[in-house]
Amino acid sequence: MHVISWWSLAWCAIPVVLIAIVYARWSGKASEVLLSAARMTLQLIGVGYVLVALFDNPSPWITGAVLILMVSIASWIALRPVNHQRNYLKPTVIALACSAGLHLFISLVLVIGVETWYEPRVIIPLAGMYFANTMNAISLATERYHSELQEGKPEPKARLTAFQAAMIPQINSLLAVGLVSLPGMMTGQILSGVSPLIAVRYQIMIMTMVLGSGGCGAALMLWQLGRAQPSGQQTDNGMTDHKPADKDK
Template sequence: MHVISWGSLAWCALPVVLISIVYARWSGKASEVLLSAARMTLQLVAVGYVLVALFNNPSPWITVTVLTLMVGIASWIALRPVAHQRDYLKPALIALSCSAGLHLFISLFLVIGVETWYEPRVVIPLAGMYFANTMNAISLAAERYHSELKEGKPESAARLTAFQAAMIPQINSLLAVGLVSLPGMMTGQILSGVSPLIAVRYQIMIMTMVLGSGGCGAALLLWQLGRAYRQHPNNPTEIDQPRNTE
């Protein structure tokens, strides 16, 4: 396995600089790209040290704490497009934790067959992938649902449109994998010396679980929002427009 030195890693700043130049030339906020890249680097380096400590000292309590923090942060980030809708936070928390938790259980106990469920080396990377993809699905669903209702669409039509929008990245990734791209986990395993045939099995698990987690998360969120909408059609804290009477 090739080890990337910190000096060689510095070349990764080149694409960041190129995109920043485009932003600056087109009167955009180049600082947004630079700050995001710097934050990403600091976060990953910090997480690297934290994971080393967790892997060396596995604990169910620490693992549960980390997973709880991940759920909370992912739910908060998912609602950025509709940040003014504070009543969306609870449904997002429920949708993300239930959906990703279910598929994490399937992966750990039914597919991999782990003996120790709280083993950080296994549960945290898987949870991170499931939380991140479910977060994106929830974010797309919430934004599209809110937009459709503001345009006066019936709730059932808004729900369907929102769910379809949330599933576009999931379906596209299934169609493209193996033909257009090799996913990150599979690529990392191959680079580390794992047989491609073994890496394929893990990637199939990841892809199917991500599909289910994202789809179930979006559906659960939309079901909760639809229920609240029907119960409080004229409550401005639920939706910023009166209920469509069609």
């Protein structure tokens, strides 16, 4: 496997600079892409050192704490399109944790058959992929659901439209894999010297679990939001408005 040096990695700044130039000429906000790229680099370097420590000292308590932290951050990021509405946070955490947790169990116990569930080398990479994809599905579903309600659409129609929108990236990735692209995990395994036929098995597991986790997460989120909708007339912001009944005079 080829090892990338830090000096060679510096060439990765070229695409960042190119996009920053586009930002600067078109919107005047080049700092957005530059800060995002810098944050990404620092986060990944920091995570790299943390993972090295976790891999050398596996612990169920530490692994559990990392998973809780990942769920919390992913839930907060998922609500960004709806301005982090507080009443959406609890259903987001429930949808993300339940959906990704179920598919982690299927992967670790039924498919891979690990002896210890908290092995960091296995559960953290898988959890990262499942949480990230489920987060995106929930985010898309929530934003579309909120928008549909704001436009005065009935709740069942808003729910269906939101779910279909959330599943577009999931379905597209299934249709394109192998023909248009080789997914990241499979590419990484092949570059590290693993047989493509072995890498294919892992990638099939990842793709199906991501599909299920994202779809179930979006569905569970929309189901909770639908139950939270009180009966009554919808207001301009898509929520329903209850008017207290007139008391007998």
